Amino acid sequence: MHAELLKQAFDQAQRDTGSEKVLRRAQFLSDTIEERTKQPYGERSLRNYFNEVQQGSDDFELPAHVVDGLAGYLGYDTYRDFLNSLEGGSPLTINRPRRNTRVWYYLAGVGVIALVLWVLFENPFQTKMMIWVEDHYEVVPMDLETYKLSDLKKINQDRLDHFRKVEPDCSYEFFDGNKLELLWYGRNPDGELEYFTDLGRHPETGKTLDPITEYMIKKYICPTYPNN
Structure with a gap:
């Protein structure tokens, strides 16, 4: 039944x-x-499970916090409420009202301040964070005398394990056997193209990375692709 939950969430x-792009939706x-559960869950896992759903598979179970987060996103109080809607109840129609821009920015600012205060004072056991170092993320102490708060990120094991900056050439494996991208790109603060091994956001600019395309490969990496 988690397959239907995931499908409706996507x-x-x-x-x-x-966006119709699976990668964009997985990141979102x-x-x-x-945001809803205060626990991370990687875009890669969401994307892989959704690909299984598209192929007709439902033989998987999502972690409890992911189920709760997706059910809440769809407007249900609990996963049981979601199941009840499938068994004959009326599916929820999610209306997302437009927010006044000024109010939104004000609330966003208050939220950032509240998050900082929570990290510093209400969560004393959160002593480890992660930070971007040249071409990968590293786990570091929560030390504001050594690191800038804006550079510290909550630990995401998926990012630590799979996210790297690379310098691809003609020998790089750009796509897997199912033609899914294995490389993403974005520009750094100086406007230079950089390449990464997983989808996500650029570590320095925060902008969502784009999946590699044959056009980008031929123009910037390997002019003879795919006949190199």
């Missing part, structure tokens, strides 16, 4: 983001889950 994410849902 469908709703398409409406909310305006990953951020949403962490």
Whole structure:
């Protein structure tokens, strides 16, 4: 039954983001889950499970916090409420009202301040964070005398394990056997193209990375692709 939950979440994410790209929606849902549950869940896992759903598979179970986060995102109080809607209840229609821009920025600012205060004072056991170092993330102490708060990120094991900056050449494996991208790109603060091994956001600019395309490969990496 988690397959139907995931499918509906990706469908709703398409409406909310305006994007049909699975990668964009997976990133959006990953951020949403962490915002709602305060626990991370990687975009890679969401994308892989959704690909299974598209192939007709439902033989998987999502972690409890992911189930709760997705059910909440779809407008249900609990996963049981979601199941009840499938058994004959009326599916929820999610109306997301437009927010006044000034009010939104004000609330966002208050939220950032509240988060900082919570990290510093209400969560004394959160002593480890992660920080970007040249081409990868590293776990570091929560030390504001050594690191800038803006550089510290909550530990995400998926980022630590799979996210690297690389310098691809003609020998790089750009796609897997199913033609799914294995490389993403974005520009650094100096406007230079950089390449990464997983989807996500650029560690320095915060902008969402784009999946590699044959056009980008030929123009910037390997002019003879795919006949190199």
